[in-house]
Amino acid sequence: MEEVTRKNKRTTLERADKFISPIYFKDVNLRGRLYNQHHPLKALTHHAARGRIPYDQAVRGKFTKTKIGQSFGPTWSTHWFQLEIEIPDAMKDKEVHLLWNSNSEALVWHSGNPIQGLSADYDRISFPLSTVLGKNETRCSLYVEMACNAILGEGKDSMIGPPNMDKSFTLSQAEIAVFDREVYDLIIDIETLHDMAKHMSEETERGYQALYTVNQMINTLDLDNRETYAKAHQLAERFFQQKNGDSQHVVYAMGHAHMDSAWLWPYAETIRKCARSWSCTVRLMEKYPDFTFTCSQAQQYEWVKDNYPGLYAKIKDLVREGRFIPVGGTWVEMDGNVPSGESFVRQFLYGQRFFMKEFGKKCTEFWLPDTFGYSPQLPQIMRIFGIKRFLTQKLSWSLVNKFPHHTFWWEGIDGSRVLSHFPPGDSYHMTGKVEEVLRTVKNYGDKGRSGRSVYLFGYGDGGNGPSEEMLMRMSRLKDVDGLPKVQQKTPTEYFADVEREDSGNLCRWRGELYLELHNGTYTTHAKVKKMNRLCEFLLHDVEFMSSVALVQCVSRNASYKYPTDELHRLWKLLLLNQFHDVLPGTSIGMVYEDAHQYYEDIVSTCKRLFLEAIGENKKSDSVTLAFNCLGWQRKEVVTINNPSGNPAKKQRKSLDEKMVQHDREGNTLAMLSVPSYGYSVLKPLKCEKPCSIERNSDGTFVLCNEFLSAKIDNMGRIVALFLDGEERNAMSSESGCYGNQFVLYNDVPLYWDAWDVMDYHLETRKPVVVSIKEAVIEERGPLRVSLGVKLRVSDQSLIQQVISLEAGCPYLRFHTEVDWHENRKFLKVEFPTSVHSMSATYEVQFGHHQRTNHNNTSWDWAQFEVFGHKWAAISEHNFGVAILNDSKYGYSTRDGVMRLSLLRSPKSPDKEADMGAHSFTYAVMPFQGTFQSAGVIQAAYELNSPLGVHTGGLDKSSPESNSFFSADNPQVILETIKKSEDSDKALVLRLYESFGGHTKVTLKVNFDFKDVKRCNGLEEVLEGDTSNDLEVKGNLITLSFKPFQVVSLLLDF
């Protein structure tokens, strides 16, 4: 009898590992047998393309002979190759592959269509020729489009380093060979058994069963005797056929290719990445009928539609079959913090409408695997687009606290709930390996509540997606005793199963999903944030004014065409730039060249469209008018530009000189009253309560108006801030405390340079205390007083500031210009308030959200830097202080000190990020009562949307001042007025409750309309809806609101 051999676990494991190793012992192991009978190409020629040119143009290029070993470059260039292939007789009837490795990304073309992507990074270097060859065909001609970049860009010193722009790429392999599928199967068997033996718990014997099986397979295999192959495979099959019990966790596997619309590569490269990735997916689907693939971002579908119509047609067929699954419903996977409420709405509006038009269906789940925090308003936005399900996973990156759930109800600030799932494998590029499915179950935070989870497989970030290897691995894991059941499913199947089986067991998370990492992204690339805010307001203004022009022209039978196509184009540019690596400021410099070009396009086109709307609107005599694009009456100091541009020449002689003030540029300041969403002729009002400025004997200045008085020192810092007639100083009176104190921090993160500001930066606070030019009075009233000051931040960087107070304005404004040339420094401005409170409030999309003002728990102190929009406030009973801004998103409030984050200076992935000139405005507003009753919300809108003065026309019949829309309750903000997407005789009005309470509002519409109904985000009428008690009387529309509710109305005229 043969004695049983004792086994050492480590050597047995490593034996199996080396038997399939692509590196070691390949001359004698199984992997070495995967490809054989290598044969050269018949001919190989090359054409260096000028840029990313289309196929038709490329094939007309001049191709010259080239060979293996040749190098091509530089980075981001494109090279086309023509390949002549002839299969020799010895390879006939075998599975022949093209093996192509240009150490870059590449795409195989045949007969004018992209056939399959290739990428050296993920070892996707083989292309089965049967894809393009008929049964008895032995010759073909292919093109390969080589993109001179790796899948994750070309970071010089690290992945996220600025790109090496001058790299060359060597063609190291270009040949055909026979692929041995039997060997391939055995490799997957051995790998899976090895991984089970390695990663399964020692507490069960299943891992050892795998170990002994794989060992026996290797003993059975004689690589020179093919008969042993089948015997070895049978050993594996017998093992994989041993099934689980019914209670085993089920992994819902879905193919995915997380595709950043731009990141370490420009937008133009993403278009090609889509073709490379999705063509691979289509090829796999032809072979594997149960393979499902989830794919988000309407923009990427549109790119493929426009650039690769043949591929797109195939995708459309697969979408119809329910295997290529559009998910998400948004235009791009956007940043989850910075876009405005209306931007969020448009992401879904244009995304869902695209999916409906192209594929006849809406997405049923929001899909945002990779963003840097999640606004507490997102659940409501999803719900108004009919989406009740949400998938993400980024929260697993939190640095301090582990988020407790993977399957749960997420509840937004208005109480809207969505069923949410985080794939617990903590990755959106799984590869079908045993270790990953074990991790999926081990990590799962809701064990016992829901026995299922999602598993997204496929290479991601730069695309690429699932490979055949992954599908082969998962085919072994369908139901193997000891492992979770891994089944190819769809998102709908997953969520429907949870809803049906588990929904009553799930916990609830209310409010923000805060990511405890990447919180520098509220500030990085300040100009991108500024342009995003500006464009959001400009598009708003154009839509309002164009809507008015449309209504008036319809009523007068005049001709005015609402600029639908242009507005769609502009919105889509803005939405694209909100992608989760562009708006956060975490892309390479090339991306921002494109992004700023798009912003310039939006700005200039919006300015033209606005003028066209008011020109059409008010014909005949040219009259200068002031326009108010906000939903309440405003009495404000307006700047009327000097058209001559000559500072000496005062203009607007027609205005009463006693009523106006002139600034240094010769512009005229006048106090005007303009009604809600309307206009008025320039009729300056008498300033009843002028503002004033004085210099004290101690060198400080006092700026006063009817609302407040501020004492400011010669460096522009607030020594004291009082509400009119009150003795209470809004700033802390502790010595050394100043409002408007600039502070500089060292800002060196652990790795993610543009992304992260770490907790320890707070320990490096350095006040900016060197002035180059002490404060001087620049304007003395009566409408505006101002002080100018110039400070030195460092040897390289300067701040120039104008501190101003206007008559009738409740806040002190700081117009700030910074010349910024720092390296890993973070500039903030601080306001140490005297307010006693446990929390501070920050504006978010269509509402606001509270966060703590202390560091009690790890959840509190991990939020040392948070996002907010146009304002943040800290309040105690009957008193508070708010900070307003025109382009900033990073805040921190601790122990009553409010800080607004201004500029960062990371060097990766864009070494020029934030270098150079910046200009922005913020303001401080002390208030009595609550921030709601004091008008903080309205003031922040006003700071961002000054009354505009334009020369239009006015009919004799037109009134001198007119309001097109108004509301009788400041609690409800009429945010958006636009033409309906589906009708030229309907407008959509979007309103939201901004205070956080129940209320009723009456909206006055200053023209005749036929009907008004509630609609959803997609502008579909909600038939029979009575939830808002909508009533119409003449031109008045009354409706009720719940806290933070967003309501859209469809107004037929």
Ligand SMILES: [Zn+2]
């Ligand atoms: Zn991403």
